[in-house]
Amino acid sequence: MVMAENREAEIDKNDNLYLGIDVGSVSTKFAIINDNMELIYSTWARSHGSPIKSVQDGFKEMQNDFIDYESQIRAVGTTGSARYLTKALVGGDIAKTEIIAHAVAASYFVPGVRTILEIGGQDSKVILLENGIITDFAMNSICAAGTGSFLDHQAHRLGIPIEEFGDYAKRSKTDVVIAGRCTVFAESDMIHKQQMGHSKEDIIWGLCNSLVRNYLNNVCKGKKLLPPITFQGGVAANDGIRRAFEKHLGQKIIVHKNFLTMGAIGAAMLAREYIEINNIKTKFKGFNVGEMKFTPKAFNCTDCPNQCEITYVEQDDGTIIARWGDRCGKWTL
């Protein structure tokens, strides 16, 4: 499992701690912040298929360091596409969408931010803010072109590690045009350009440009991107994409040092806010969640011809902690 850990502030015995968990399609992110919004701990790991397992792995990792501080956790927030499942697993207080979480964190760490470009593993989003309030957002709805998974796939095909993508792009000398409308076309264009003898560097830079063009035309269509602009999500690690954005937008693109875990930090902040406003205690189950047994199960509802696939998660004591998958809403817990 690829892991990236980050600790910025020391933990104090009297601190209130807030935990944020962001379970996306490709990676799982944890963040713990204190009252002063300092990052105590954050981690990023690739999730391999099962969100339950990745969350539990993350907890096992944290257990060593934080088991003594368990009582100081005041709130737990979850976000990402598996937010409800995670909330049920760990006993979270709120589950908010990644759009809100990213916006909340970015508006705190990058004061006055007006535009957030967020590209993750399976989706890409743009969020527009004004005075710290979201005014508009958009998300890719049809096409996955330009997301992390596609870049990953292409890096693999070209035989270079994804981490070096940015360096390759930097070394490019000429512009190679690659179709960005669709990943299928992009891929066949790339193969063609390779056969024509273009260098890997040029092709990668061309790919960065075409993905940015596609993102700006599809996701940001009709929206005004005002500075300051930040770039978040896994793909922000890719310097080539950042430079391509700067080239196309003619603006400086800020990449905050915590761009990867911004969603998790936002979730922690939202959880803190929620707990404080409503003045309630957290439902957090504790760090031993990593050792509990959760079994995902499924069945087909046969009450109507839709035959929805209902999935549910059973805890070791037999209680069902989450259930969904129905169109009509009668099974959802």
Add this chain to the structure above:
Amino acid sequence: MKVTFPHMGNCWPAFKVLCTGVGAEVYLPDPNNVKQLDAGLKHSPEWVCFPFKVTLSNFIEALDEGVDNLVMATDCGPCRFGFYYAVQERILRDLGYDFKMYYLPQGDLLDFKWIKLLKALSEDKSLLNYFRIFRTARLFLMKSQLIQTVEKLEGKIRCYEVNKGDTTHTLNKCIQLIDDANTFNELNKLRKRIKNEFDKIEINKRDNNEILKVGLSGEIQVTLDPFVNHDIKRKLGELGCEVHMNLSLYDWIKHKFHVNFHRKYLEYLNKSQKNIGGLQMDIGGEAFWVMGEYIDYAQRGFDGFVHIYPFTCMPEITAKSILTKWYGNKYFDIPPIFFGFDEHSGEAGLITRLESYVDLLKNKKEKKNNGNGRK
């Protein structure tokens, strides 16, 4: 004579009485569902819009059940819908089915071509039959009006319900009641009954400042059919939005009889925004009125506006682009959100966007109410 017609959400009791009223027997296809849709997807052109695929699946199901008379609506409007009945007929014939296709011309109902359809559906060819036809038409209008009432109440009340699911339950019950009533007298009595049924739902009235008022509009089939739009009305309601919707079958019929003054007003609103790109004519779909609704809801101080359309629908996408520009340039202060629907069944993206949108509206409203957001 056994007749079938495609589904459009809860409108089936109205269409049903149109056929039974003149003496035809009706086969009602199962409500749209995943299993049924398979056949429609298999035999539809790839780029056609989703309503085509759904209605085709309804027909295939009915034909497999031995029904041999199909009724499909048509229009002479500027969008592709006008050709659907003809293309569907060819597809079904190519599949080897033997049937007769009737079409309901609704381009302009005041030219009374629909009488021809009703005459064709009834076996009675005497003069007395005209009396039956007009009686049927009136029953159809009454039922569609009642359905409109039910759907409007449903959208407005769901966000207040105490027991989750009560509203959907009442909705289904009322639609069944409308289907069961078949005389003017019964239908007249139903008006009160429906109100009572909805009054029975246990509600938790909240402060006016807390409730988000959202307008819902879009292409008619997509907006009215909960299967096609992934039950977006229910989802919005459960997220705490009061959903207002003017679109309904009755609204559409009134429009085609040239007596829909609300739509005339929406057209006026649109035309009055000429300098910023308001549409000046009907370009097909519901684009013309969707934009009018947007302006109307903005002026009435609503919090949000949801526009839904079939993926690849040209007229609606035109409206979408203009609305995005209007909001971006701050001509109107009401954030629109757009959803295009096609055969996909994954809901994660839809739910993420809906939740974020509702959060956006909440923050915006709180900021308006007390000067600071997110508190």
